[in-house]
Amino acid sequence: MPAANRAEIVVDLAAIRANVRRLRELAGVPLIAVVKADGYGHGMVESARAARDGGAEWLATATIDEALALRAAGDRGRLLCWLTVPGEDYAAAIAAGIDVTAYSVAELDEIAAGATEAGLRARVQLKVDTGLSRGGAPRADWAAFFERARAGELAGSWKVTGVWSHFACADEPDHPANDQQEARFHEALALAEEAGLRPDLRHLANSAAAVLRPGARFDAVRCGIAVYGLDPAPGHTQDLGLVPAMTVRARLAMVKDLAAGDSVSYGHLWTADRPTTVGLVPVGYGDGVPRHASGPHHGAEVGVGGKRRPIRGRVCMDQVVVDLGGDRPDAGEAVVLFGPPAAGVPTAQDWAEACGTINYEIVTRIGGRMPRRYVDSEVGR
Known part of the structure; x- marks a missing residue:
């Protein structure tokens, strides 16, 4: 530590690379490295680069601003964001080739307007609420949500690149909500298919589920805390070979x-x-x-x-x-x-x-x- 520093945070980028490699090996499917909230305190841009170097096929942030900051820093790979409010600048995200997430028909309508403004076809992922009761389309809205998503595809406003959801209790592997959510996600995927949607990516597993629930891995896993070397389900995992960064x-x-x-x-x-x-x-x-x-x-x-x-x-x-x-x-x-x-x-x-x-x-x-x-x-x- 430089003598003048009272205190500092030291981040080992090699640990992030190694953790990504290990998680991809464990999961056996592409990895979405979550770098929101300034890379969980590790630095978003630097963590993102290390995750890419470790083999992460996708990055993910919460907000459009975070995703745009990654683009400004030079990242050109596949990139997902998901947390928006009415009036977001979807056009900027679409122009930057960022996959944006919709939770509702109203959000899809805003994305359509953003695509028109950008003069480009958007890349849209659909989030469904399978039991977390946070973000995502509720069950009662799925039919209308998928119908609007398919109509937007046919109109050329966007391509639906993904359908996804998020676990509430994956860090408690015996919690009954896990099986319930996985079953509901299968139901959502079936309804999306009936509506004519053929997403490239279906993803449900966070870090804990990526390690503990092989059936929830689908086409990719979204790993956040595990990328930085911390146990996503303390007390329920064997030594995963992760190294805190x-x-x-x-x-x-x-x-x-x-x-x-x-x-x-x-x-x-x-x-x-x-x-x-x-x-x-x-x-x-x-x-x-x-x-x-x-x-x-x-x-x-x-x-x-x-x-x-x-x-x-x-x-x-x-x-x-x-x-x-x-x-x-x-x-x-x-x-x-x-x-x-x-x-x-x-x-x-x-x-x-x-x-x-x-x-x-x-x-x-x-x-x-x-x-x-x-x-x-x-x-x-």
Whole structure:
């Protein structure tokens, strides 16, 4: 870490490439690498390039703006986006060759107008709601939705390139919703075929389903968190051979002694029951460190000097305090908030469990004032 940096996020692009290769091997079908939300905190453009290099046939973002940013950065491969509101600039997406997603007849009508404005035939994917009850056409609307989609094809407004849906409970492999959703997706595909639609791509599986539900793989799998090396279904998967790409590092700002009875940080959540030493780490919730990492007894841990050190007291906006257990490392010594398990440091999953959340949130929210630095362990830099 450069000496001037108080803290940084280090992303190993080789890990992303290797994870994509591994997921394609596991799934046996083309892979759609999801790089929304700034690549789950890893950097959208850089993660996208690494995923392409690893063999991802498709990329996916949530918004049109994200997809357009990838095009502006030079990506020319197949690219899907899916989250829009009325009045979106569909013409720009169509002109850039981006596959846009429709949830409703009203969205299809807007896409038709965008295709006319762009003077091009759109590439449209249809999302159906099979039980997540979030985005996607509800069951009662499927017939009209598919009929309008086919009419638009015949009119030359678009080509329907895909039909897809999303699991609610794939990270719980025994949840009955999984079988129900897969059955409903088959029903949707049959109705789409009856309407005359012949999509190139049928996709349902997210990272967890890509690994745990072979029957849900269809023509492609959409992998997000697994691309970045994190377990999509903790407790339900064997070692998948994935490598976490993100390491979050900082440097101790100071070290001080505490006496028994001294209390730490706002609200005096923690009081030392013995003499100890503590270190000040210059990151906090302003940098995306969850305030829930605080804990009176079992908060999150960081790595200092080859040992795990617990956070003591409340996480503040700009700093946290860690218990050094009587050791006295120098100010400036490296601190690892989380990183790959092979490094012997706390992981994003460890932090998720300490904070009562999921690893997705840990890596996606981290950042704030921390610069992001890219390395490539395959080429030694």
